[in-house]
Amino acid sequence: xxxxxxxxxxxxxxxxxxxxxxxxxxxxxxxxxxxxxxxxxxxxxxxxxxxxxxxxxxxxxxxxxxxxxxxxxxxxxxxxxxxxxxxxxxxxxxxxxxxxxxxxxxxxxxxxxxxxxxxxxxxxxxxxxxxxxxxxxxxxxxxxxxxxxxxxxxxxxxxxxxxxxxxxxxxxxxxxxxxxxxxxxxxxxxxxxxx
Amino acid sequence: xxxxxxxxxxxxxxxxxxxxxxxxxxxxxxxxxxxxxxxxxxxxxxxxxxxxxxxxxxxxxxxxxxxxxxxxxxxxxxxxxxxxxxxxxxxxxxxxxxxxxxxxxxxxxxxxxxxxxxxxxxxxxxxxxxxxxxxxxxxxxxxxxxxxxxxxxxxxxxxxxxxxxxxxxxxxxxxxxxxxxxxxxxxxxxxxxxxxxxxxxxxxxxxxxxxxxxxxxxxxxxxxxxxxxxxxxxxxxxxxxxxxxxxxxxxxxxxxxxxxxxxxxxxxxxxxxxxxxxxxxxxxxxxxxxxxxxxxxxxxxxxxxxxxxxx
Numbered sequence: 001x002x003x004x005x006x007x008x009x010x011x012x013x014x015x016x017x018x019x020x021x022x023x024x025x026x027x028x029x030x031x032x033x034x035x036x037x038x039x040x041x042x043x044x045x046x047x048x049x050x051x052x053x054x055x056x057x058x059x060x061x062x063x064x065x066x067x068x069x070x071x072x073x074x075x076x077x078x079x080x081x082x083x084x085x086x087x088x089x090x091x092x093x094x095x096x097x098x099x100x101x102x103x104x105x106x107x108x109x110x111x112x113x114x115x116x117x118x119x120x121x122x123x124x125x126x127x128x129x130x131x132x133x134x135x136x137x138x139x140x141x142x143x144x145x146x147x148x149x150x151x152x153x154x155x156x157x158x159x160x161x162x163x164x165x166x167x168x169x170x171x172x173x174x175x176x177x178x179x180x181x182x183x184x185x186x187x188x189x190x191x192x193x194x195x
Numbered sequence: 196x197x198x199x200x201x202x203x204x205x206x207x208x209x210x211x212x213x214x215x216x217x218x219x220x221x222x223x224x225x226x227x228x229x230x231x232x233x234x235x236x237x238x239x240x241x242x243x244x245x246x247x248x249x250x251x252x253x254x255x256x257x258x259x260x261x262x263x264x265x266x267x268x269x270x271x272x273x274x275x276x277x278x279x280x281x282x283x284x285x286x287x288x289x290x291x292x293x294x295x296x297x298x299x300x301x302x303x304x305x306x307x308x309x310x311x312x313x314x315x316x317x318x319x320x321x322x323x324x325x326x327x328x329x330x331x332x333x334x335x336x337x338x339x340x341x342x343x344x345x346x347x348x349x350x351x352x353x354x355x356x357x358x359x360x361x362x363x364x365x366x367x368x369x370x371x372x373x374x375x376x377x378x379x380x381x382x383x384x385x386x387x388x389x390x391x392x393x394x395x396x397x398x399x400x401x402x403x404x405x406x407x408x409x410x411x412x413x414x415x416x417x418x419x420x421x422x423x424x425x426x427x428x429x430x431x432x433x434x435x436x437x438x439x440x441x442x443x444x445x446x447x448x449x450x451x452x453x454x455x456x457x458x459x460x461x462x463x464x465x466x467x468x469x470x471x472x473x474x475x476x477x478x479x480x481x482x483x484x485x486x487x488x489x490x491x492x493x494x495x496x497x498x499x500x501x502x503x504x505x506x
Contacts, residue, residue: 026223
């Protein structure tokens with residue numbers, strides 16, 4: 001009986017140590033790569049204020065490309081972005097940026113109305129516009145996202161940018177489980193930034 | 196027949212290890228390690244680099260460590276399924292005339308298939324907390340059925356067991372109540388875990404202490420049920436060890452072990468709150484609960500055995 005008991009104890013101890021090692025590996029495995037800095041640009045936001053790459057400094061940013069009259073994947077992307085906007089509503093260092101890919105329709109007034117419509121109530125979410133060529137250039141060369149057939153052919157990615165203006169990771173803006181990973185990564189960047 | 200006996204024990208042991216591995220996946224946060232099912236990123240062997248991913252899956256989801264933890268769970272699950280299938284085959288071959296062995300095995304096998312399907316639902320619903328609880332609940336039912344069968348098969352060759360012991364007639368109600376409360380306690384415990392995660396989903400930056408405070412009422416209910424189980428297990432020990440006539444050593448040892456394990460659960464439960472839900476303790480807190488359930492099954496079968504042999 002004592003022999004069985006000690007065998008059991010050894011097995012349990014081994015399982016416990018093994019599991020502990022695996023769990024620690026898992027918790028340490030969330031790496032956020034460093035891709036490249038966002039290049040210089042200067043656009044205008046929905047309040048008519050200038051917004052440039054300098055505005056990424058000291059903020060964790062989630063950025064996407066959209067247009068207000070889009071009926072394809074954009075409503076889902078906007079919904080997901082709103083959820084993030086609400087989830088981090090107490091964190092001043094987390095901001096959201098949506099750049100229109102249809103600047104002829106989406107002027108400043110239209111973007112301002114749109115921000116009201118989806119419930120933006122503070123200055124943590126910026127809607128940017130500029131001329132189409134600058135937007136295309138930034139999207140293609142700055143963010144490495146396809147931009148041949150704008151506005152319809154815009155990317156559905158959310159881009160995570162750190163407090164130094166570096167692109168860190170891309171996420172599918174329409175996928176639920178990608179959103180969960182994005183949330184975790186925002187938390188991690190925020191904690192690193194604060195410490 | 197000896198092969199069948201070995202397989203009942205093997206299946207029971209493997210299922211216990213699978214519950215442990217499943218709990219590990221949960222506390223390691225690896226449940227979505229493979230975003231598709233049954234394959235992992237469209238492959239039968241999980242990918243090792245980003246360029247092996249299929250186009251339709253977001254590369255942001257790829258994490259080599261989590262993918263292998265989740266896939267290991269699936270592979271081990273398949274192994275357990277195979278072991279239970281062989282056990283069922285052998286059971287039908289040797290014991291199809293014994294309904295007490297045949298039916299629990301058939302039910303255990305069907306539930307195992309159901310568990311596999313639930314695994315796919317979990318991935319599709321991005322780990323819906325209710326489905327997680329259901330997944331664990333049926334795993335506990337399966338392991339109890341397997342314990343039941345293993346012991347019944349043991350008694351076929353050991354006809355002398357429990358023959359001299361006499362236990363009170365009404366023990367069935369006590370075992371049933373204990374099993375039900377234990378299952379309720381496990382469900383409540385996993386709901387606490389699920390609740391923590393749901394709040395974290397809405398408020399990712401929430402402070403752990405604040406979370407624990409918010410879960411006050413749940414924790415309260417969990418503690419009350421815990422106290423109830425402790426009292427019942429002491430009564431159980433008293434009746435089986437002190438009141439019964441010549442209780443078998445199996446009964447005495449399992450009764451004592453149940454009390455020791457429940458003490459462990461009380462301590463580990465408090466440590467969990469104190470240490471802000473340390474993963475390895477969460478894992479053992481859950482796993483030991485499945486042991487207690489198994490021990491209650493063992494006692495139930497032994498008690499029934501003595502009722503039959505004393506008739």
